[in-house]
Amino acid sequence: MQIVIIGSGNVAYHMAKAFILNNIYLAQIFGRNEKELKKISEELNIPYSTDRIEDADLYIICVSDNSIENVSKVITNKNCLVAHTSGSLPKDILVGEYRKSSFYPLQTFSKSKSLKYSTIPFFIEAENEEDKRFLFEIANKISKNVMESTYEKRKYIHLTAVFACNFVNHLFSRAKEISDSQEIPFDYFFPLIDETVEKIYEIDPKLAQTGPAVRNDKRILELHEQLLKDESLEIYKTMNHSIQKMYEL
């Protein structure tokens, strides 16, 4: 069974690594960015190419959503299965006469940060039962958490992930900007951040809300607004408004 991964970014790197670490042979890693491909190839001992794509049974396209459609056209095989890893695009975004599928890992990937692959939820969609079984078989080697999905559901999974991960990380960035501006070490906040997350394992976040907005503490809300400006002030107002709406304050 020949498998090729397409891409050289964060997702491509971690998918390649997850495959190799779980004894799933990779025939090639294919992409445009030779420098990045070379690094991955050297670390994981996978052949790479920027111009000659290998014949394969399965291609997994791990490129940004913007590029999936175009990249999918390089696969001219007809008797093969192609998957993309996007959270928000239908499998029909893929352009070709091959069989189409979705292989969506619900995780945030950075090359410089190692990951435990066994807990990543994988969501699978395929055109027929055989392809689905094949993708399940592969994903099950990587993770204990593999499920079938639909495009409709996957869209909402990705949207939820944007709130719970991308936006949370941006709040950390804005928080660090504030603490940096006063020369307050950001690691003071690590126990607080850890606890904020630990809580959601035990308590519905709606019941765990603390802070001046949910107490409707106008004095503090005004004081904080005076300390903020620009985007951080906008975030402050939007989040407080949303908190107060949720609790009907």
Place this chain on the structure above:
Amino acid sequence: MQIVIIGSGNVAYHMAKAFILNNIYLAQIFGRNEKELKKISEELNIPYSTDRIEDADLYIICVSDNSIENVSKVITNKNCLVAHTSGSLPKDILVGEYRKSSFYPLQTFSKSKSLKYSTIPFFIEAENEEDKRFLFEIANKISKNVMESTYEKRKYIHLTAVFACNFVNHLFSRAKEISDSQEIPFDYFFPLIDETVEKIYEIDPKLAQTGPAVRNDKRILELHEQLLKDESLEIYKTMNHSIQKMYEL
């Protein structure tokens, strides 16, 4: 040395527990809400009262910012030290002829969630060296992370905490609202959320940002906006705008 804690909410409960667990004797827990005081009193074996406040050397006021000023007036002793636990109010919010101080634990407290007290950063302010030493001595019994602060700095610490904790928790609430609406179990997102937080121990959050906004993926941003409404849509737009400003997209 007689110490009294004032209040019966989340902070009062956890401060009382942190004191007791670290062998710091509490003479009384004083407040208005008899039902809550009784529960704390029974769990931690501390005498409580709603009407007769005990003579003490140190009073620690653990009530919401709105109430600190009024509550501080119940202390008529002059030769004593009074601290509040607010992140955003000056110690001079306290009304009385006693010595004033601030004893600020940087953490989020919920009665139903147990906590490791030893990593909580405590920030101390006092009028004189002796009071400062005394408060440090107490805080050092609870935590390995005790620092002096100023009101100016403490305000920004609290503001940073609002972004890194209160707003993050609200994003979890809104995320859960989205996943609940599609009957997607919220625990699918736990590995993602854990990883989002683990990353900040290793990578500056500004360098770890992922998602459609930082990729400027207009197709996905538009798709997501169509799936959202009301406060969640407002949050979506505000956060994306802030992300795109931060990365000059």
